[in-house]
Amino acid sequence: MAAVEAKEHVEFLSGDGVDGQVAINWESLMGRKMRFTEAIPEKTVHSLDANGIAHVYGAAHFINSDTVVVHGDEDIEVQATDWILTVGQRPAELDIPGAELTIDSETFLSLPAMPEDVVIIGGGYIAVEFASIAAAAGAQVHLVVRGSELLTGFDEAFVDTLLDQLDDRGIRVYFNTEVTEVAKTDDGLNATLSFGSTLPTKIGFACSRSRG
Numbered sequence: 113m114a115a116v117e118a119k120e121h122v123e124f125l126s127g128d129g130v131d132g133q134v135a136i137n138w139e140s141l142m143g144r145k146m147r148f149t150e151a152i153p154e155k156t157v158h159s160l161d162a163n164g165i166a167h168v169y170g171a172a173h174f175i176n177s178d179t180v181v182v183h184g185d186e187d188i189e190v191q192a193t194d195w196i197l198t199v200g201q202r203p204a205e206l207d208i209p210g211a212e213l214t215i216d217s218e219t220f221l222s223l224p225a226m227p228e229d230v231v232i233i234g235g236g237y238i239a240v241e242f243a244s245i246a247a248a249a250g251a252q253v254h255l256v257v258r259g260s261e262l263l264t265g266f267d268e269a270f271v272d273t274l275l276d277q278l279d280d281r282g283i284r285v286y287f288n289t290e291v292t293e294v295a296k297t298d299d300g301l302n303a304t305l306s307f308g309s310t311l312p313t314k315i316g317f318a319c320s321r322s323r324g
Contacts, residue, residue, distance in 0.1 A: 113241065113244075113245065115136055115141050115248075116136070116244060116245055116248040118134070119134050119135070119136060119248055120248070122134045135250070136226075136248050136249040136250065138223070138225055138226040138249050139224065139225065141249075142221070142222065142223070142224070145221060168182045168184075168188055168190060169182075169184060170182040170183045170184035170188075171183045172190075175189075178191055178192060178193060179191050180192075180195075203216030203217060203218060203318065204318060206233070206291075206318050208291060208292055208293055208294065209292075209293045209294070209295075210293050210294030210295050210296070210301075211294065213294045213295075213296060213301055213316070214233075214294055214315075214316045214317050214318060215315060215316075215317040216317055216318060217238060217242060217317060217318075219317070220242060220315070220317055223315070226246065226249040226250055226251050227251055227300075227313075227314030227315045228250075228251060228252060228314055229251065229252045229254075229300070229311075229312060229313040229314050229315075230243075230246045230251045230252070230253050230254070230313060230314065230315050230316070230317075231254045231256060231291065231301075231303045231311050231313040231315070231316040231317075232246070232253060232254065232255050232256065232316075232317060233256050233291050233316065233317065233318040234255075234256075234257070234318060235255070235257035235258065235259060235261070235262050235263065235264070236263065236264075237263060237266075239255060239257075240255075240262065240263065240274070240278070243255050243278065243283050244278070244281065244283075247278075247281045247282060247283050248281070252282065252284075253281075253282070253283045253284070254283075254284050254286065254303075254311050254313070255278070255283055255284065255285045255286065256286045256289050256290065256291055256303075256305065257285060257286060257287050257288075257289065258288070258289070258290050259287070259288065260287050260288050261287075262274070262275060262285065262287075286305065289305050289306055289307065290305070290306040291303045291304065291305060291306075291316070292304050292305065292306050294316055297312070299312065300312065300313060300314040300315075301313050301314065301315070301316055303316050
């Protein structure tokens with residue numbers, strides 16, 4: 113998002129003290145992202161060790177109210193009086209024909225190149241964020257929203273302003289619409305919408321998440 117915001121700042125000031133044009137270099141941006149994220153596991157382990165926090169890896173299950181068995185090369189029993197389960201979240205899986213042809217938001221941020229056409233399924237802040245990123249990187253973006261509103265629960269005036277900005281960026285929003293099928297074509301994919309039309313696209317992905 114920092115790259116997108118920098119690009120938009122330049123465009124906003126164009127002709128008012130800033131000259132020239134900027135563009136998102138997707139390959140370079142993904143390289144920067146990988147340099148940041150690849151170091152996180154190592155830094156996390158170092159932080160745990162520095163703070164004297166033991167860490168055990170493996171599939172685990174409770175055998176009683178205060179004991180967990182962690183399966184690895186050797187099974188390890190861990191005992192405690194209190195437990196906090198923080199399993200995180202994972203991308204939700206679509207239940208439509210052709211769902212296996214789509215990608216999730218995590219895979220999107222590992223694409224080697226930005227496709228020309230992108231269909232994003234979802235109407236939450238993650239969907240809006242990724243739509244903005246894809247549009248700034250040069251893609252034609254279609255945002256398919258199942259409900260009648262974008263960003264449910266957010267301030268209505270804010271959402272109205274945001275919709276105008278999305279429109280200015282060329283992002284097409286489809287309300288009260290679902291993707292009912294994704295099919296492979298010679299040129300990429302076709303996403304069939306609930307009102308019968310199809311959207312040709314190179315990439316389709318869902319931005320909703322389910323609990324882990």
